[in-house]
Amino acid sequence: MKILFVTPECAPFVKTGGLGDVAAALPKALRALGHEVITLMPAYGGMAPGGELKRVIAVHRTARWPDAQLLEVVQPSGEHFVFLSCPYAFGDVKSPYGPSGAGAPAHAAVPFGLLSHVAALIGTQRSPIGWRADIVHANDWPCGLAPLYLRSERDASAGTAVARSVMTIHNLAFQGVFPIEAIDLLDVVEPYRGVEGVEFWGQLSMLKAGLQQADAITTVSPTYAKEIQQPALGFGLDGVLRARSQQLHGLLNGIDTDVWNPRTDGLIAERYGADNLSLKASNRAALRKRTGLPDSRQPLLGLIGRLTEQKGIDLVIAGAPRLLAKGAQLVVLGKGDARFEEALAQLAAAHPRQVHVTLGFDESLAHQIEAGADSFLMPSRFEPCGLNQMYSQAYGTPPVVTATGGLADTVSDVTRFPQQGTGFVMPRADQPAFDQAMDRLLKLWADGKAWESLQRRGMQRDFGWKNAAQQYADLYTELLATSDPRSENTRPAA
Structure with a gap:
């Protein structure tokens, strides 16, 4: 045709x-x-x-x-x-x-x-x-x-x-x-x-x-x-x-697996796959170095996208103090509403060892976040399809999403389905649901074997075109x- x-x-x-x-x-x-x-x-x-x-x-x-x-x-x-x-x-x-x-x-x-x-x-x-x-x-x-x-x-x-x-x-x-x-x-x-x-x-x-x-x-x-x-x-x-x-x-x-594939990605610090997942640690270290964050035993969370209410960025900002108090780190790449940009900039200024914010878009940083973050935050109020939650699973970076649109179609909740889940699914886009999802994430993070199984399940899915x-x-x-x-x-x- x-x-x-x-x-x-x-x-x-x-x-x-x-x-x-x-x-x-x-x-x-x-x-x-x-x-x-x-x-x-x-x-x-x-x-x-x-x-x-x-x-x-x-x-x-x-x-x-x-x-x-x-x-x-x-x-x-x-x-x-x-x-x-x-x-x-x-x-x-x-x-x-x-x-x-x-x-x-x-x-x-x-x-x-x-x-x-x-x-x-x-x-x-x-x-x-x-x-x-x-x-x-x-x-x-x-x-x-x-x-x-x-x-x-x-x-x-x-x-x-x-x-x-x-x-x-x-x-x-x-x-x-x-x-x-x-x-x-x-x-x-x-x-x-x-x-x-x-x-x-x-x-x-x-x-x-x-x-x-x-x-x-x-x-x-x-x-x-x-x-x-x-x-x-x-x-x-x-x-x-x-x-x-x-x-x-x-x-x-x-997703375009010629572009978004941790085995072949030329924009990340070290290439890896489900069979050599330990190499993801090199990307985590590279992301921390690039963003000026120190090493930590707690998870490094990533977020890329438009900084708008649709994307649930307000939930992330409001929930950040609880996460930071538990030692988590956050890297944000995006641009959007001025009030959210300002709030994120203030958060980074107040917590320079735990929060890094880049306002704008940087393709190489986007790839390094997907490869180096431990989990990806995407608590959208609505999301027609979304691509980052698929990129994240491919890169062994379990996503946190809302049960809406393409997020519901591509991510299964590990709490409900411990043997099949590939991420953390919020039933609705509100603060209690986000905070509860993050609590579930931190609990599973403490079980290294279960976390690695979660990563591998996501990486084994086929999201190609x-x-x-x-x-x-x-x-x-x-x-x-x-x-x-x-x-x-x-x-x-x-």
């Missing part, structure tokens, strides 16, 4: 979260299955695409869209990219997304409207690159109009081959909402200007448009697929998702085999 994977970010070019990693790994896994995949993403200002530039293709100005160019680039590893270069849309943008939501101007919708427009074009006979996709796989709200444009194209050109569309939700909380006036800038035709398309409570939502019009919807774990159909985590779109539940599939993300990629390929095949992919003949939700 010919698959266009359209995304606002992709590691290593631009990465703000898990989507950046997925956009790098899933197309590679699909290519390994024999499919032809091109990744389309913006060329943000100052970004260096690297690789071999094959050609530059003009996308000429129209009544709605500005002049743009497509840079076709092949990376040394074989990955095929098309970068959308448009000074008007992305020339001054250093990272994805930009303003949306309350107060965003209508014209702020144009850059990602253009990305969706170009993605849809590549799924038609008018493809500017001379290659027509069978499947356009759109990711999150910046690509949400692509399924709508493809649906509109199918309406206007009956009998002409038009790509099928898949819309993936990586985090439903971000919806690409703009003033309804933006509709006149985005080439949206009737009947898709109303509630069956972009309109959302008197505003325009790019994500809602994609959910309404995609031939199939996926999200990144089976549990999250169920959660987003309920008001608590539906963020106002649970009704849309319930109405389209037959087209909604929960497909668990994988092969299985997930095959599930996506099966879904694509199913869509192409149906005359109307939005019929009730599509398979039930996972």
Whole structure:
């Protein structure tokens, strides 16, 4: 199959979260299955695409869209990219997304409207690159109009081959909402200007448009697929998702084991595996040296991520005094809300021998934390999939997680299942649950043999992309085999 994977970010070019990693790994896994995949993403200002530039293709100005160019680039590893270069849309943008939501101007919708427009074009006979996709796989709200444009194209050109569309939700909380006036800038035709398309409570939502019009919807774990159909985590779109539940599939993300593998990781102090787990101690020592923490017999805890309430960082900050009093150490890498950044900085200043905080992101430090920490903290209030809890298990760093979304699907609780558990699962994201989980962790830590068994069980799990990629390929095949992919003949939700 010919698959266009359209995304606002992709590691290593631009990465703000898990989507950046997925956009790098899933197309590679699909290519390994024999499919032809091109990744389309913006060329943000100052970004260096690297690789071999094959050609530059003009996308000429129209009544709605500005002049743009497509840079076709092949990376040394074989990955095929098309970068959308448009000074008007992305020339001054250093990272994805930009303003949306309350107060965003209508014209702020144009850059990602253009990305969706170009993605849809590549799924038609008018493809500017001379290659027509069978499947356009759109990711999150910046690509949400692509399924709508493809649906509109199918309406206007009956009998002409038009790509099928898949819309993936990586985090439903971000919806690409703009003033309804933006509709006149985005080439949206009737009947898709109303509630069956972009309109959302008197505003325009790019994500809602994609959910309404995609031939199939996926999200990144089976549990999250169920959660987003309920008001608590539906963020106002649970009704849309319930109405389209037959087209909604929960497909668990994988991890790129070429990048995240303690046996081959070039960013850690010493490589190791389940059969020579003692070498993990060298990584613990290296992490302590790098962060200025002294040696200790108590566990070294790691945390990497956005410093927000969603991620439960407030629970970690509030619970830290109890942990530090028991001798534990904490290394944090991340950036987020100013109040949490300040609280962590104060904690590190008050406990320089037990707490180290790096505000920002550092890829090599992230790998060293996964390899050197004894346990990884991830007490999220909601987590569509999450990748760090899978990285942590692969690195023998048992995670502390909440029973939500992909965390519930990938971590089993060692207290409930002593012979099968791979981490510590909190039943809910509140302070008592976090403190109790940490007490359980410290108790098990004191039993070296039981802790090592816990580590090995996690390291023996297979979180690679092969299985997930095959599930996506099966879904694509199913869509192409149906005359109307939005019929009730599509398979039930996972």
